[in-house]
Amino acid sequence: MRNTQRAEKIAFFFLFLATLLIVVPVGLIIVIIIQKGLPAINWQFISDIPRQGMRAGGIYPAIVGTVYLVVGAIIFALPIGLLAAIYLSEYAKDNLLTRVIKLAIVNLAGVPSVVYGLFGLALFVIFFKFGASILSGALTLGIMILPIIITSSREALESVPYSFREVSFSLGASKWQTIRHIVLPNAIPGILTGTILGLGRAAGETAPILFTVAAFYLPQLPHSVFDQAMALPYHLYVISTQVPNVDEKIRYGTALVLLVMVLFMNLVAIIIRYRFRKKKKW
Amino acid sequence: MRKFKEFIIEKLILICGLASIFFVILIFLFLLKEGLALFKTINPAKFLFGKNWYPISEPGQFGISPLILGSLLVTLGAAIISIPIGVGCAVYIAEVAPLKIKEMLKAGIELLAAIPSVVLGFIGMVTLVPWVKSIFHLPTGLTALSGSIMLAFMAMPTIVSIAEDALYSVPKSYKEGALALGATHWQTIYRVMLPAASSGILAAVMLGIGRVIGETMAVMMITGNAALIPHSILQPVRTLTATIAAEMGEAVVGSEHYFALFAVGIVLFVMSFIINVTADLFLHKERR
Numbered sequence: 001m002r003n004t005q006r007a008e009k010i011a012f013f014f015l016f017l018a019t020l021l022i023v024v025p026v027g028l029i030i031v032i033i034i035q036k037g038l039p040a041i042n043w044q045f046i047s048d049i050p051r052q053g054m055r056a057g058g059i060y061p062a063i064v065g066t067v068y069l070v071v072g073a074i075i076f077a078l079p080i081g082l083l084a085a086i087y088l089s090e091y092a093k094d095n096l097l098t099r100v101i102k103l104a105i106v107n108l109a110g111v112p113s114v115v116y117g118l119f120g121l122a123l124f125v126i127f128f129k130f131g132a133s134i135l136s137g138a139l140t141l142g143i144m145i146l147p148i149i150i151t152s153s154r155e156a157l158e159s160v161p162y163s164f165r166e167v168s169f170s171l172g173a174s175k176w177q178t179i180r181h182i183v184l185p186n187a188i189p190g191i192l193t194g195t196i197l198g199l200g201r202a203a204g205e206t207a208p209i210l211f212t213v214a215a216f217y218l219p220q221l222p223h224s225v226f227d228q229a230m231a232l233p234y235h236l237y238v239i240s241t242q243v244p245n246v247d248e249k250i251r252y253g254t255a256l257v258l259l260v261m262v263l264f265m266n267l268v269a270i271i272i273r274y275r276f277r278k279k280k281k282w
Numbered sequence: 283m284r285k286f287k288e289f290i291i292e293k294l295i296l297i298c299g300l301a302s303i304f305f306v307i308l309i310f311l312f313l314l315k316e317g318l319a320l321f322k323t324i325n326p327a328k329f330l331f332g333k334n335w336y337p338i339s340e341p342g343q344f345g346i347s348p349l350i351l352g353s354l355l356v357t358l359g360a361a362i363i364s365i366p367i368g369v370g371c372a373v374y375i376a377e378v379a380p381l382k383i384k385e386m387l388k389a390g391i392e393l394l395a396a397i398p399s400v401v402l403g404f405i406g407m408v409t410l411v412p413w414v415k416s417i418f419h420l421p422t423g424l425t426a427l428s429g430s431i432m433l434a435f436m437a438m439p440t441i442v443s444i445a446e447d448a449l450y451s452v453p454k455s456y457k458e459g460a461l462a463l464g465a466t467h468w469q470t471i472y473r474v475m476l477p478a479a480s481s482g483i484l485a486a487v488m489l490g491i492g493r494v495i496g497e498t499m500a501v502m503m504i505t506g507n508a509a510l511i512p513h514s515i516l517q518p519v520r521t522l523t524a525t526i527a528a529e530m531g532e533a534v535v536g537s538e539h540y541f542a543l544f545a546v547g548i549v550l551f552v553m554s555f556i557i558n559v560t561a562d563l564f565l566h567k568e569r570r
Contacts, residue, residue: 018370087299112496204398
């Protein structure tokens, strides 16, 4: 008896250790970046163009480029993703087609990010002749975040109780009216969460934009969707591996800005979900 | 009129529902379109099993076996590190942790999943790489080992969250039955919960590995990028993904080199397809 209890204690200790081995490094990574990156952050760093071969000045064009890309990706992915989620939750029957659609979503989520880069290069840059441009990059990122938006929107739609729909049907509303006026409004927080998570993912990815949009160094802002642009993640890659003798401070500062952007979006998503769960009446 | 409008909307919804299938096929077709051109001049067996990757020599040599072995070595290392830690953490979160800590841990794991790979690569470069160099007295810390450790962290969120889901979906009656028979909590976890959730945990591990094989930026920044057949985990290696990312910028569109990188993309796509479909089968088995 004593032996089994000791075994349990030892086992639980190791499980706890495993958890620490994940949580502590995550905490350390975030603390190191904040501690070393914070001294670099000032108004000039945020609002100036990179100077002296990216060894001084700021990262403004990269921030703007990333914002353009993320907004573009969402404009493309949100309508398609939301309608696809509506199809899966409201219209799809339990048949082979639905099974294949779900498998396709799983696969789309699993395609390596650099393969999205190749695909974007072949389809948008070369085949459609968009060139390396914001349009090509945003479309590539949009397809990449599609599975995130579909999956979370579908969960949100399916969590609206069936009785809501029955009441609406019994009042004579059509299927689309029910979806539009009853199901969608109740699913908005979940859809929002998924959209923000998609934004965060698009903001942080580097490989899909490598050959579709990212400019090594471009000291002015893009004027149209057919222009190249700098982007934060690619800029961090460039100054940490391609340009020698960049001040550590600037590297950490860039990493911090990117990390804050991405983590802020995730935090917002977590908070929305948490508050929604508490408020849920059904 | 309203009927017509609804008809249009419902057709639009159907089209968007099919969009994922369309995009998966589109990706595969465009990889094939550009990648298969390589095999007009290069023998496919030579491509897969050739030992030399010298894409810009004259004539270029496009053997990807050093790249495949590089990917496998880094992935194997990451799997050895991340599977026990990830599954252990999932068990801790699902079964042992008090409710309040549980929510915090889950949020922490989500944050880890959200950190961009280029940021992890950067942190790996400035912290992990010097450590590996000084601990093992190596000429460079840019090795397969460094890559494995960093990638283990990228696999863990996937493994933890899916394995935790699998443990959570084990029917409560199983657990209650074991406890009622006098088993301790640990005995219940070890003898009842883990076997009952095994196919879900297997799927978690596979998806984690899929994430590692496809990871690009961090791996390119910290594994040293030497396209040689690796003999030890303390050597620089180069993966399939890093090769595409590092060389596509210089490859001339329409050249053999360009086609070869797309062919590498086909190999990656097929690998991730097989992993995802198998993992999905395991998850479905779980639900039944």
